[in-house]
Amino acid sequence: MSPSPLSPNRSASNEKKAVTYFITGQYYYGDPLSKRAVDVFFAAMYTLTDLRVLLRETAPLHELDAEQKAQAQRLLENLERQVGSLKQEMLK
Amino acid sequence: MRCGAGIDARMVDELAINIDPIQAGGRLTADAMKAVIAYGDGYSVCDNCRKPNRLDYITKPPVAQFHKDLASWLNMDSARVVPGARRGFQAVAHTYVKPGNPVLLTSLSHYTEFLAIEEAGGVACEIPANGSHIVTADAAASKIEETKKQFRQSPALLFIDHVDYQYGNIHDVQAVAKVAHQYDIPVLCNGAYTVGIMPVDGKDLGADFVVGSGHKSMAAPAPSGVLAATAERAKEVFRTTAITGDVTGRKFGIKEPEMMGCTLMGVTLVGMMASFPHVKERVKHFDRELANTRIVVDALLSIQGTNVLSEYPRKHTLTRIDTTASFDTVAQSHKKRGFFFSGALNEKGVFGIIPGATRVWKFNTYGISKVQAQYLAQVFADIARENGLKIT
Numbered sequence: 001m002s003p004s005p006l007s008p009n010r011s012a013s014n015e016k017k018a019v020t021y022f023i024t025g026q027y028y029y030g031d032p033l034s035k036r037a038v039d040v041f042f043a044a045m046y047t048l049t050d051l052r053v054l055l056r057e058t059a060p061l062h063e064l065d066a067e068q069k070a071q072a073q074r075l076l077e078n079l080e081r082q083v084g085s086l087k088q089e090m091l092k
Numbered sequence: 093m094r095c096g097a098g099i100d101a102r103m104v105d106e107l108a109i110n111i112d113p114i115q116a117g118g119r120l121t122a123d124a125m126k127a128v129i130a131y132g133d134g135y136s137v138c139d140n141c142r143k144p145n146r147l148d149y150i151t152k153p154p155v156a157q158f159h160k161d162l163a164s165w166l167n168m169d170s171a172r173v174v175p176g177a178r179r180g181f182q183a184v185a186h187t188y189v190k191p192g193n194p195v196l197l198t199s200l201s202h203y204t205e206f207l208a209i210e211e212a213g214g215v216a217c218e219i220p221a222n223g224s225h226i227v228t229a230d231a232a233a234s235k236i237e238e239t240k241k242q243f244r245q246s247p248a249l250l251f252i253d254h255v256d257y258q259y260g261n262i263h264d265v266q267a268v269a270k271v272a273h274q275y276d277i278p279v280l281c282n283g284a285y286t287v288g289i290m291p292v293d294g295k296d297l298g299a300d301f302v303v304g305s306g307h308k309s310m311a312a313p314a315p316s317g318v319l320a321a322t323a324e325r326a327k328e329v330f331r332t333t334a335i336t337g338d339v340t341g342r343k344f345g346i347k348e349p350e351m352m353g354c355t356l357m358g359v360t361l362v363g364m365m366a367s368f369p370h371v372k373e374r375v376k377h378f379d380r381e382l383a384n385t386r387i388v389v390d391a392l393l394s395i396q397g398t399n400v401l402s403e404y405p406r407k408h409t410l411t412r413i414d415t416t417a418s419f420d421t422v423a424q425s426h427k428k429r430g431f432f433f434s435g436a437l438n439e440k441g442v443f444g445i446i447p448g449a450t451r452v453w454k455f456n457t458y459g460i461s462k463v464q465a466q467y468l469a470q471v472f473a474d475i476a477r478e479n480g481l482k483i484t
Binding site for chain 2: 057059
C-alpha cells in the first residue's frame, strides 16, 4: 500500500523511498536525510543576506570600521562552513 | 549581472546612498530579505490556511497575531493588510462615498486619494494649505462650510495626510479631525509617510481610519500597506459578504468585499511581518533620523542661494529643496545642462535625485547612518565647490 501523502508520524527509517513525515508540527516532503541540506542552504542564504546588509550600511565606499570588519569576518567564516556542509550533503 | 532574461540585478542600495524620497522608508530589513527568500512562491502564506479560510485567521505563520499587533500598535481597534495605502483609501471611499457626494482632501493630497474619490463617484473638494504649506483646522472648517453650502450636504469623508508627500510637512490631524467630527464626517489619516517612520497613535489623532504604506514606510515589499479602523468604523468597512449565487446557492463565508477576500497572500505580507519588530523599534528613535537630516540640510543651506521649501527646522526626513539660485545657475552653462548634478551625485555614490533636476527637488535621508549622512553632506558641498558655488 502506498503511503498517504499527508500521513503524519511516518517513521523515516521504515521507508527507503521518499516519504512525507511530520516534524515539529509541520509536514515535510522527501528524504529526511536531505533536510540538513535544505537547512544549510537557507542558513547560507541568510548569512549572505547579512553580508548584503553590511554592504548597504557601508555604501558607497564600503570602508568597514573595526566592528564591521569583525562582523564580516564572522559571517564569511560561517558561510564557508555552511557551503562545506552543503557540499558534503549534496555531493555524497 | 542578470537575475532573469533582460532583468539586471538591482544593486542600488548596495552601491550607493539612496535618498529617493519614496524609497527610503521601504528598504527591507535583513529579516524581511530572509523572509522574501523563503516565501517568494505565490500563495506561500496559505500552507496552513484552515476554516474559516481568511488571511487574518491564519496562525502559521502568525498572520492573525500580526493583524492584532498592527491594530494595537496604531492604537486602533481593527486592522487589515492591503496592497498599498491606495487600496486602503479605495476601500474606505467605496464604503462611504456615493455618486455626487462631496469629499474633502487637501491641496497637498496624494493623487491616489483623488482616484479613490473618483472611482466612488464623489467630488473632490480641496482644503487649501496655507502659505507655509500647512493644512490647518481653520482652513478645514471654512472648506466644510463652503462645501455644505455648495452641495447642500456634509462631506461624506475627509482625507488628511499626516505628513504630505510634497513638502514632508506635518499637519495637525488632531485639530482637523476634531472639526470634521463636529460635522459627523469620518476622517481618514493618510500615514504613508509616518506609519513605520515615527510614532502614530490613531485614537490620539482622532482618526476613524489610519492608513499606512508597507513599501513606503514599513520596510516591506510592494505593494503592501495597512488599513486600521476604530471598532465603530470597522463594522462598516470590514463588513462581510452577503451575496449568494442564484444557481449554485453558494455563499462566501466571512470574506470581506472591500478587501476582495484575502489581500496579501505571500512575500509582501511575510516581508511586512518580518520587518515589524524592527519597525516598532525604529519609530522610537526618529530623533536620530532627524539628526541625520539636519546634517544634510545644514550642508545644503551652506551653499549660497539654496533654500529649504519644507517647514524648517525639519520635523521629517523628507525635504523639498530649492536650488534655483545655486545648482541651477551651474546648469545654465554646463555642457550636461541640468544632468550635471545627478551625474555628479551618481559618480560620488549618491542615488535618488531625479535626473536633470536642479531647481526644486526632494530627498529623504531616512535609514542612512550618521557616517553616510556626513558623507552625503560632504558630497553636496564638494559638488558646489567644484562648480564654483560659494559655501558660507
